[in-house]
Amino acid sequence: MKYDFLVVGAGLFGAIFAYEAKKRGKSVLVIDKRNHIAGNIYTENVDGINVHKYGAHIFHTSNKKIWEYVNNFAEFNNYINAPxxxxxxxxxxxxxxxxxxxxxxxxxxxxxxxxxxxxxxxxxxxxxxxxxxxxxxxxxxxxxxxxxxxxxxxxxxxxxxxxxxxxxIKRLPLRFTFDNNYFNDRYQGIPIGGYTGIVEKLLEGIEVRANTEYRDFIKENPDIADKTVYTGMIDEFFDYKLGVLEYRRVYFEDERLDTDNYQGNAVVNYTERDVKFTRIIEHKHFEYGNQDFTIISKEYPTEWQKGEEPYYPINNEKNNALYESYVELSKSRPEIIFGGRLGAYKYYDMDKVVEAALECVEKNL
Ligand code: FAD
Structure with a gap:
């Protein structure tokens, strides 16, 4: 079967594009190399605690339209980030x-x-x-x-x-009020039941193939779709032929502990250099969990090597210029639409990804 769209990546960007394409009567196939959907916002339910497997995720936005959009796919609680x-x-x-x-x-x-x-x-x-x-x-x-x-x-x-x-560091906001709310945004919360549920809803009724790497898949199915929405790394798509875009990586060490409350807060930063991790996340506090155990994740930032999981783009002059060269190169492949945090080589908060995906829909559907 030939599809209107092949969407590479079942993360937030790919899932929104697929949902909107299906809504407009297009046929869509979604593939992801991972063994699960939801990309980096994937949460895994461990005996009632939703563990943010790729780092703590707090939804926040000042854009009412985006807030209303995501609320179609989940009920958000009133969590306020106060690390x-x-x-x-x-x-x-x-x-x-x-x-x-x-x-x-x-x-x-x-x-x-x-x-x-x-x-x-x-x-x-x-x-x-x-x-x-x-x-x-x-x-x-x-x-x-x-x-x-x-x-x-x-x-x-x-x-x-x-x-x-x-x-x-461009600016360091100082607040002269007794206000521990980390974000200045109008809307904030955690989807009750975890983020994976949002992506499940978006992909309802859409064919999704996990454990499917684009490169292998397209070799075997070169004519699978008219257009491809590619949310993987843009330099990898082009075989790194202009050079490698650099990232920082984070390594997570998860522990299940036999206590109902380890640190009393979802996010605790460790600001001295001698403690090797930067933060400890206690996942249950995102959803006010009352389980008699807890799960914590220590976050260790590390060097990134090509082939490893990319987390934070290093947007220095060299990498940004290289990215622009890839954008130029991508003009030779008009049937491929690059998007998402990896396609755009950009640190995007989730609300910005939703916004970018909806803009991409407007432009291409
Ligand atoms: P992804 O979620 O990365 O999805 C891309 C998908 O494409 C992945 O599933 C990947 O497996 C798949 N893929 C890639 N290449 C291929 C290939 N060749 N073949 C097949 N599949 C492929 N945002 C917030 O708003 N609030 C937060 O608190 C927050 N915290 C964050 C913490 C960390 C540590 C990080 C790194 C990011 C955080 N973000 C946060 C940002 C958020 O994670 C992103 O906005 C969002 O996940 C990006 O979605 P995406 O679909 O663009 O990318």
Whole structure:
């Protein structure tokens, strides 16, 4: 059978495209090389706890249309992300707000906090930041930087903050209210029952083949579809012929523990460099679980090698220019539509992926 569309990747982007194509009467086949659907938003139900297998995912957006769209496929709870940070034996609220400042300096008012930060910025004497360390200190002063930014960022990038370019940190929002809500967005929550259910609903009635790698599949089925929506890595599609786009990788260590509440919060950041992981996620707290056990995941950022699972694109000048060359090259293959975080070589939050998928639908259907 020949399909109107072959969708490569059963992640959020591919699933939305497939759903909208089917709705418009098109025939669609979805393939994914993994043994499951949902891509990186895949959640696995382990005895009632939905484990975010590729890292903690919190849906947040200020776009009402996107919020209403995703609510067609799941009921969201009222989870608010309010991470805490542990530095040595001290515990701080995030994002940087009056709770953080009052713990750091034993102060009570916004004016006191502003005065300390301003004094530290002045004392640094930095006017033209040359690296990430200087950039961060010039924005927030040395205390917030040393306790809450330095170690975490160095672990994330695997390099000393002095060796990292200043542009990585453009701004560091400081909040002079007692508000621990990490995101500024109007809408926020976790889909009750996990993210996989959203993708299951999107793909209802659509033929999906898991464990199916595009390259092998297309060799055997060269005429399977008129058009292909490709949500894998754009450089891999072209056999890396212009070069390799680089990523950072995250390694997750999951543990099931015989306690009902390990850390009292879904997300706890470890901001000193000597602790090798960056965060511990306790999955049950995303959905207010009351099981008598818990599951935690420690996150270790690591170097990425070609062939490994890509997580965060390294959008430096070199990689962005290389990506643009691949975009040029892709014009020679108009029957292939590249999309999603890997096709666009971009860190996309989920709401932005939904937006991009719907734009792609508008353009191509
Ligand atoms: P993916 O989910 O990666 O889907 C692509 C699919 O294509 C995969 O299933 C893959 O197996 C398949 N594929 C690739 N190549 C091939 C091939 N050759 N053949 C067959 N199949 C192939 N966003 C938020 O909004 N909030 C968060 O809290 C958040 N946290 C995140 C935490 C981490 C650690 C990371 C890395 C991302 C986070 N995101 C978050 C972003 C979110 O994960 C993405 O927006 C979303 O998953 C992207 O969907 P996608 O469909 O573009 O890509």
């Amino acid at each position: 805490v940070a542990i530095y040595k034996d001290e515990l701080y609220n995030l994002p940087f707000n009056m709770n953080t400042f009052s713990k750091l300096w034993n102060i009570k008012t916004p004016d006191e906090a502003k005065a300390i930060i301003e004094k530290q910025r002045q004392e640094s004497g930095i006017t033209d930041p040359k690296n990430l360390e200087e950039q961060a200190i010039s924005l927030v002063g040395k205390d917030v930087y040393e306790k809450l930014i330095k170690g975490y960022t160095e672990k994330q990038w695997g390099r000393d903050a002095k060796e990292l370019p200043a542009f990585i």
